[in-house]
Amino acid sequence: MDLEFTLEERSFREQVRTWLEENKPSEPRPKSDDLEQRNYDLAWQRTLYDNGWAGIAWPKAYGGRELGTIAQLIWFEEYAKAKAPYLGANFVGINHGGPTLIARATEEQKTFHLPKILKGEVVWCQGFSEPGSGSDLASLSTKAVVDGDQLVITGQKIWTSFAHIADYQELLVRTDPDAPKHKGISWVICDMHAPGITIRQIPTIIRGAEFCEVFYDEVRLPLSSVVGNLNDGWSVAMSTLSFERGTGFMAAIIELTTTIEELIDIARHKKSPDGKRTYFQDDEYRRKLLSLKAEIMALRSATYRAISRNMRQDAPGPEGSILKLVMSDLNQKLARLGVDILGIEALAFGGSHRDGGVSTAAWLGSFSGSIAGGTSEIQRNIVSERVLGMPRG
Amino acid sequence: MDMMQSPEQDEIERTVAAFLTEKFPVRGHGHSFKRTEPEIADELWQECCNLGWLSLGLSEEAGGVGYGLAEEAILFRELGRGLAPGPFLSGVLAAHVAATAGDHELVAKIISGEVRVALATPLNTDEASASFSGDISLVHTERADYAVMITPNKSAIYAMENVAVEPVDSVDISLAVGRAKFDNVHALHLVDSGASSLYERALILAAAISVGMAIEVMRISVEYSKTREQFGKPIGSFQALKTYAAYMASRCELAESQLFFAALAVEARFESARSEALAARFNANEAARINGEHAIQIHGGYGYTTEYTPYRFVTRNHVIERIITLRSAVIDAI
Numbered sequence: 001m002d003l004e005f006t007l008e009e010r011s012f013r014e015q016v017r018t019w020l021e022e023n024k025p026s027e028p029r030p031k032s033d034d035l036e037q038r039n040y041d042l043a044w045q046r047t048l049y050d051n052g053w054a055g056i057a058w059p060k061a062y063g064g065r066e067l068g069t070i071a072q073l074i075w076f077e078e079y080a081k082a083k084a085p086y087l088g089a090n091f092v093g094i095n096h097g098g099p100t101l102i103a104r105a106t107e108e109q110k111t112f113h114l115p116k117i118l119k120g121e122v123v124w125c126q127g128f129s130e131p132g133s134g135s136d137l138a139s140l141s142t143k144a145v146v147d148g149d150q151l152v153i154t155g156q157k158i159w160t161s162f163a164h165i166a167d168y169q170e171l172l173v174r175t176d177p178d179a180p181k182h183k184g185i186s187w188v189i190c191d192m193h194a195p196g197i198t199i200r201q202i203p204t205i206i207r208g209a210e211f212c213e214v215f216y217d218e219v220r221l222p223l224s225s226v227v228g229n230l231n232d233g234w235s236v237a238m239s240t241l242s243f244e245r246g247t248g249f250m251a252a253i254i255e256l257t258t259t260i261e262e263l264i265d266i267a268r269h270k271k272s273p274d275g276k277r278t279y280f281q282d283d284e285y286r287r288k289l290l291s292l293k294a295e296i297m298a299l300r301s302a303t304y305r306a307i308s309r310n311m312r313q314d315a316p317g318p319e320g321s322i323l324k325l326v327m328s329d330l331n332q333k334l335a336r337l338g339v340d341i342l343g344i345e346a347l348a349f350g351g352s353h354r355d356g357g358v359s360t361a362a363w364l365g366s367f368s369g370s371i372a373g374g375t376s377e378i379q380r381n382i383v384s385e386r387v388l389g390m391p392r393g
Numbered sequence: 394m395d396m397m398q399s400p401e402q403d404e405i406e407r408t409v410a411a412f413l414t415e416k417f418p419v420r421g422h423g424h425s426f427k428r429t430e431p432e433i434a435d436e437l438w439q440e441c442c443n444l445g446w447l448s449l450g451l452s453e454e455a456g457g458v459g460y461g462l463a464e465e466a467i468l469f470r471e472l473g474r475g476l477a478p479g480p481f482l483s484g485v486l487a488a489h490v491a492a493t494a495g496d497h498e499l500v501a502k503i504i505s506g507e508v509r510v511a512l513a514t515p516l517n518t519d520e521a522s523a524s525f526s527g528d529i530s531l532v533h534t535e536r537a538d539y540a541v542m543i544t545p546n547k548s549a550i551y552a553m554e555n556v557a558v559e560p561v562d563s564v565d566i567s568l569a570v571g572r573a574k575f576d577n578v579h580a581l582h583l584v585d586s587g588a589s590s591l592y593e594r595a596l597i598l599a600a601a602i603s604v605g606m607a608i609e610v611m612r613i614s615v616e617y618s619k620t621r622e623q624f625g626k627p628i629g630s631f632q633a634l635k636t637y638a639a640y641m642a643s644r645c646e647l648a649e650s651q652l653f654f655a656a657l658a659v660e661a662r663f664e665s666a667r668s669e670a671l672a673a674r675f676n677a678n679e680a681a682r683i684n685g686e687h688a689i690q691i692h693g694g695y696g697y698t699t700e701y702t703p704y705r706f707v708t709r710n711h712v713i714e715r716i717i718t719l720r721s722a723v724i725d726a727i
């Protein structure tokens with residue numbers, strides 16, 4: 001055990017810092033949820049690729065740097081410090097679509113898709129949840145029937161972030177309706193431009209509409225779109241979720257460490273409601289801020305440890321749920337304390353929850369953390385049942 | 394001692410609730426992220442004034458219905474439950490200030506709906522004064538002829554005609570919120586808040602709104618948890634959600650009890666009346682805030698949309714928490 005970064009890692013950090021400082025976009029990410037965002041996100045991904053910063057932990061064979069998880073961590077840390085743009089529409093491809101393909105796809109699938117993701121040529125989205133199947137994901141009913149060398153898909157997904165601007169989707173479908181519910185599912189790469197797909201955008205409390213409902217009416221996909229074996233999609237989905245709940249959140253966790261400092265700085269300057277002192281001079285607020293900072297420090301340490309653990313195993317384990325659980329709790333606490341300290345100024349809707357920082361949008365956005373990617377109640381079940389081995393309820 | 398509502402009070406509750414359900418159904422805003430309609434339609438506002446809602450707790454000599462603070466709290470609890478828009482709180486408080494100042498003409502204009510009043514909250518916990526300078530947060534700015542400011546020691550009514558209001562893109566889009574810089578604005582009336590328990594009344598009526606929201610957002614969450622199924626069972630059968638629901642109910646029970654205790658304590662002129670009113674406000678705010686947070690969580694993905702209603706309670710509470718006195722100043726004064 002040690003906290004020492006190697007000489008090589010330290011020089012990598014230096015390079016990242018300098019490059020981000022000089023090259024991060026000067027224009028903020030557009031606020032509307034349409035093609036503008038897609039173009040912005042993809043252009044930035046392309047810039048990262050061209051400069052050798054895409055896919056830091058991905059295999060070289062598919063355009064990555066193959067530098068390992070520690071380099072990835074350094075990248076996230078410097079990225080958060082530099083306040084570089086939120087991944088946006090690249091989130092699914094970079095954080096769990098790509099990693100799932102690396103772990104489970106065929107050579108052909110990997111060679112075709114991974115470079116496109118890294119080069120910022122395509123947007124991926126995640127079609128797991130359905131109106132009747134959220135927490136109980138395995139009950140999903142969108143069906144796919146094998147017809148020769150094709151799959152014919154009919155059904156509906158919901159909460160598919162960025163579906164309206166996506167090219168591909170991680171799609172879970174039921175390919176064997178007679179098998180037990182976990183055994184009849186397949187994980188499919190869905191071409192979002194295929195005929196038979198319609199999309200409706202759903203408005204969210206952060207005044208966005210990146211949330212979508214996706215309808216499939218006899219959508220035909222080649223059978224070769226299946227990742228892993230037919231009917232073995234549940235185990236592929238579990239790797240997707242372990243990336244989504246594990247490494248996918250690393251960047252967001254690291255962002256907390258910069259946002260708490262930002263809030264402390266606001267508290268040092270802003271007068272508290274009694275007008276006599278700053279928020280930071282107010283014992284209640286100072287202790288709340290500093291204890292929250294202590295919790296965020298511990299979460300950072302747990303992230304370091306999770307990374308070390310992951311280096312000894314192939315894929316992140318259920319322990320990732322602990323990080324996700326704590327991360328969404330602390331983010332909500334921080335965001336709430338943020339609007340509390342903003343006081344009356346927080347009456348105005350403002351900011352962007354994705355660009356981090358202290359704002360009403362960040363506060364409203366923080367509600368998603370304990371729902372998206374599996375609710376906190378479900379994470380608690382996972383930690384107690386799968387990590388601790390407690391009896392199932 | 395009797396902390397339960399009388400049949401007459403039940404009747405007030407029923408009438409107000411029935412009217413609100415019919416005229417102000419609580420709906421999500423969907424894709425409209427900006428207010429496109431007035432905060433409250435003129436006819437509807439007039440109808441509410443005609444029902445005597447602004448004068449329920451005013452004495453008959455002052456032209457009111459002659460009920461007490463408990464009845465007013467019942468009215469405001471229902472307004473909170475129904476997320477009613479409109480300058481009710483500021484109207485009622487202004488009518489009491491005007492009555493205290495003996496300006497019966499203004500009382501009549503306010504309670505009849507002829508003039509409208511915004512609610513002013515000073516940004517730097519300044520006291521209301523005869524000539525006020527400072528930053529002001531305003532709610533219900535639409536068509537406001539006056540603004541009422543209730544602070545711990547002094548309460549005032551200011552004319553808005555020469556005040557430039559800068560609209561705020563309110564987190565709760567159903568309310569007209571604004572900011573203004575008062576520069577030596579002269580009070581039309583300035584009275585002692587203590588004289589007719591104006592500050593206590595403001596705290597209690599704001600608390601009543603929050604209690605109503607806490608109760609209603611709990612109700613819709615409990616209903617949802619009975620019908621939404623996952624893993625082959627209603628989600629309400631999971632202990633995790635029962636725990637939230639049980640705490641939501643406990644918060645409502647405590648906050649509502651403290652609300653009416655405080656209302657009665659103020660009427661009975663208890664020495665502890667102010668502290669009771671502050672405690673009512675504190676408990677009510679906590680209940681509305683935390684219950685709203687749980688409501689979104691219980692609704693899952695649907696709770697994160699503006700097509701369902703939990704966020705309406707969360708965003709309304711966000712505004713209600715920021716009127717009259719901010720949380721830490723409330724706690725300090727208890």
Ligand SMILES: Cc1cc2nc3c(=O)[nH]c(=O)nc-3n(C[C@H](O)[C@H](O)[C@H](O)COP(=O)(O)OP(=O)(O)OC[C@H]3O[C@@H](n4cnc5c(N)ncnc54)[C@H](O)[C@@H]3O)c2cc1C
Pocket residue numbers: 125126127128129130131133134135136158159160161368371372373374375376377378381621623624628631632633634690691692693694695697
């Ligand atoms: C911002 C955001 C982005 C999202 N993006 C995507 C996306 O891109 N792709 C995608 O497929 N999905 C996405 N989702 C959907 C997300 O995965 C689901 O919302 C989530 O899994 C919960 O499902 P649900 O909404 O149906 O809630 P439900 O499953 O109906 O849950 C409702 C409530 O019941 C509780 N509950 C359910 N079962 C249990 C249990 N066994 N024990 C205790 N409590 C329980 C839940 O915790 C919750 O509080 C997104 C969601 C959000 C909020």
